[in-house]
Amino acid sequence: MxxxxxxxxxxxxxxxxxxxxxxxxxxxxxxxxxxxxxxxxxxxxxxxxxxxxxxxxxxxxxxxxxxxxxxxxxxxxxxxxxxxxxxxxxxxxxxxxxxxxxxxxxxxxxxxxxxxxxxxxxxxxxxxxxxxxxxxxxxxxxxxxxxxxxxxxxxxxxxxxxxxxxxxxxxxxxxxxxxxxxxxxxxxxxxxxxxxxxxxxxxxxxxxxxxxxxxxxxxxxxxxxxxxxxxxxxxxxxxxxxxxxxxxxxxxxxxxxxxxxxxxxGSINPVVLLPNALKKNSQKWATAYAGSITLGAGQFCTNPGLLLALKGEELNDFTEKLDQAIETIQPGCMLHPSIYADFNNGIAKIEEQNGVSRIAQFKGETTPNHGASTVLKVDGKEFLKNAVLHNEVFGPFSILIECENEAELIEVISKLEGQLTGTIISEENEIESHKGIIGALQNRVGRLIYNGVPTGVEVCASMLHGGPYPASSDSRYxxxxxxxxxxWVRPVSFQNWPDHLLPAELQNENPLQIVRTVNNKLTLSQI
CATH class of the missing domain: 3.40.605.10 (Aldehyde Dehydrogenase; Chain A, domain 1)
Structure with a gap:
């Protein structure tokens, strides 16, 4: 064929x-x-x-x-x-x-x-x-x-x-x-x-x-x-x-x-992990994000490539469970040897930056073109200083940014380039005391997710798959x-045209029976 x-x-x-x-x-x-x-x-x-x-x-x-x-x-x-x-x-x-x-x-x-x-x-x-x-x-x-x-x-x-x-x-x-x-x-x-x-x-x-x-x-x-x-x-x-x-x-x-x-x-799709959510459900979210990071060998434009959290025991516990979850997931095949090579080179470049450490990686044997899922960590101060750490690594990869306080976390979000998605993981009512995070995230993304994972894009009228540059070249679409x-369309106006020469959509009798705005009112009626 x-x-x-x-x-x-x-x-x-x-x-x-x-x-x-x-x-x-x-x-x-x-x-x-x-x-x-x-x-x-x-x-x-x-x-x-x-x-x-x-x-x-x-x-x-x-x-x-x-x-x-x-x-x-x-x-x-x-x-x-x-x-x-x-x-x-x-x-x-x-x-x-x-x-x-x-x-x-x-x-x-x-x-x-x-x-x-x-x-x-x-x-x-x-x-x-x-x-x-x-x-x-x-x-x-x-x-x-x-x-x-x-x-x-x-x-x-x-x-x-x-x-x-x-x-x-x-x-x-x-x-x-x-x-x-x-x-x-x-x-x-x-x-x-x-x-x-x-x-x-x-x-x-x-x-x-x-x-x-x-x-x-x-x-x-x-x-x-x-x-x-x-x-x-x-x-x-x-x-x-x-x-x-x-x-x-x-x-x-x-x-x-x-x-x-x-x-x-492309996008690195930041995820904010709030402390109460991690304290109550660290295993749930570690398992969910290990799956999201590795889904489809990490080859999704909505892969969660950036995890943001506040320093503390809650984060330490989550990190440990994420490592355990990553270890159990067999690597998937990547699309091409060149993509596999770029994935490994991207990780190596980030890992050699100041202050970066490895917190999770698949430790078993891998076959050719199967990328070993990896999560690195760096503190917020270093992330803000180093543009290399902002680069997307296409594949099963994420980097955890450990922030000193909420002000630093908001600054990290504000300094990001445009993204397709931004996610907040929160316990019920917890986010109400962190509204600055919502505002900062909304300014940088096209889709805001609450208590979920970014991977997966529903095809429906309410979906927005786009975002501020460089997530997309025009964030309005x-x-x-x-x-x-x-x-793929542009508006055209017709002034004083004979009715029978107008497109059917604009004729007085509304032959297509579509909803139109006539003299500022939505209607199906004829004129």
């Missing part, structure tokens, strides 16, 4: 000479498939097709787009075990993770389909004319959201389904009415091709325009640069490193016509949930 070719619209093409292979980190060996990088001509063709498709796709009804997204979900499921095996072969993840992530991906697609079917997401707003208003008449004005144009999506390494070929960026852009060109992630190109084939089949079955979706293979720097700089591309979705995301933001800003880049660039669609 793997051809090793690029999908340029529905056509499989491989006119280039540069090739790539993927790697099986579990077996520590190269996979057999050979993939051909897209040529510049193929890149041009894919973008031109997407632009051509946009002319019609932007006008497709919500019902038509919903059928497309539901068909994608069906075609992904139809790939069956073959897709799951490919996923595991290229990621090293276990089958259970593959099944769970596939389910999440299907759920995302169906959620956007439901949103499109209901229709109110376009935020139709109408202010009717008042001809006899004094001293000047009021014009008829109507506003709604409209798609930007062709969108480039960069697949992520750690979520081959949910943040890649048919993941949240692709699903939300297609829902908005934007054709999508995916830059397939080099670590799971075969998985990406199989998912791309499902999207193409769905597009054909639901009569979508040719070029509504393409899937390209190539080096991130070369292919990515060509796509982001292309004048017909109108937006970019990215999940990955700060270095990669910042490079794309800079490229997009330097264009003659700058375009938005919505980049989710989410990469998860149906509100992710708002990254």
């Amino acid at each position: 793997i051809t090793g070719k690029n999908y340029i619209g529905s056509q499989l093409k491989a006119g280039g000479t540069k090739i790539l292979k993927t790697f099986n980190p579990l077996l520590n060996t190269e996979n057999p498939w050979v993939f051909t990088e897209a040529t510049q001509d193929e890149i041009e063709e894919a973008v031109a097709l997407a632009n051509q498709a946009f002319a019609s796709y932007k006008n497709y009804s919500g019902i038509e787009k919903a059928k497309f997204l539901n068909a994608i979900a069906d075609e992904i499921l139809a790939l069956g075990d073959d897709l799951l095996v490919q996923y595991c072969t290229e990621s090293g993840y276990p089958r259970g993770r593959a099944e769970g992530e596939r389910g999440r991906t299907i759920g995302q697609l169906k959620a956007f389909a439901d949103m499109l079917t209901e229709g109110s997401w376009v935020q139709a707003t109408i202010d009717t004319a008042i001809i006899d208003r004094q001293p000047a008449p009021k014009e008829d004005l109507r506003k709604m959201l409209t798609p930007l144009g062709p969108i480039v999506v960069f697949g992520s390494s750690n979520f081959p389904f949910a943040f890649s070929t048919s993941g949240g960026d692709t699903a939300s852009a297609l829902a908005a009415g934007c054709p999508v060109i995916v830059k397939s992630h080099s670590m799971h190109i075969g998985t990406g091709e199989m998912v791309a084939s499902a999207i193409i089949k769905a597009a054909q079955k639901t009569n979508m325009p040719e070029g509504v979706f393409s899937n390209l293979i190539g080096d991130g720097r070369t292919l990515g640069t060509s796509l982001v700089k292309h004048p017909l591309v109108k937006g970019v979705g990215f999940t990955g490193s700060i270095k990669g995301g910042r490079a794309l933001c800079d490229l997009a800003a330097q264009r003659p016509e700058p375009i938005p880049v919505f980049a989710e660039m 989410t990469a998860v949930g149906i509100d992710a669609v708002y990254r």
Whole structure:
């Protein structure tokens, strides 16, 4: 089922000479498939097709787009075990993770389909004319959201389904009415091709325009640069490193016509452990956080990479139990030897800093590409002085910051870069005497968690997966949930237009029966 070719619209093409292979980190060996990088001509063709498709796709009804997204979900499921095996072969993840992530991906697609079917997401707003208003008449004005144009999506390494070929960026852009060109992630190109084939089949079955979706293979720097700089591309979705995301933001800003880049660039997700909570439930929280730190070999953007607590016996007891819990958890396979190497190098760099000590580590034997979970410790004063200690280590790692008092803890939080999540572990009513911590944490994160773990991102309307820079490039938007669609649209106003020429969402009779704001009131009524 793997051809090793690029999908340029529905056509499989491989006119280039540069090739790539993927790697099986579990077996520590190269996979057999050979993939051909897209040529510049193929890149041009894919973008031109997407632009051509946009002319019609932007006008497709919500019902038509919903059928497309539901068909994608069906075609992904139809790939069956073959897709799951490919996923595991290229990621090293276990089958259970593959099944769970596939389910999440299907759920995302169906959620956007439901949103499109209901229709109110376009935020139709109408202010009717008042001809006899004094001293000047009021014009008829109507506003709604409209798609930007062709969108480039960069697949992520750690979520081959949910943040890649048919993941949240692709699903939300297609829902908005934007054709999508995916830059397939080099670590799971075969998985990406199989998912791309499902999207193409769905597009054909639901009569979508040719070029509504393409899937390209190539080096991130070369292919990515060509796509982001292309004048017909109108937006970019990215999940990955700060270095990669910042490079794309800079490229997009330097264009003659700058375009938005919505980049989710990682996070160390601070967790505040209050003393009464540790005193009462140190075993519970040590077990929970050992599991959270090591979940998926620590390869989650919401991995709890920073634990913050006040010095005292409560913390000492928690630390001892955390070490015991970490020791019992077998290391998971990491995505690639390069990621495994970066993980070990990152720990070594932090461990050599002044005042850092090791408080927990898996002490058993490990096999190739399986990272030994590690927790280090340093006091708050050293953490505030040393920027190296703020760096994310991607993998099963966390660093405990031992603070002298609440003022130092708040200062540590305030000096952090932007984060996706912030968590407070508290006994009932304990947090009421530490409200300064809540305020400081809210200023630095996109999602506040109370008595839980940050790993796990529910796909729903109330989820915010984003945060102040560099957690994401624009903290006003989410990469998860149906509100992710708002990254790919812009508002357009129509002034004094004939009713029959207006989009259906703005016509007097409200033919789509959607909720609209008419003269400052939410209503389903006709005008």
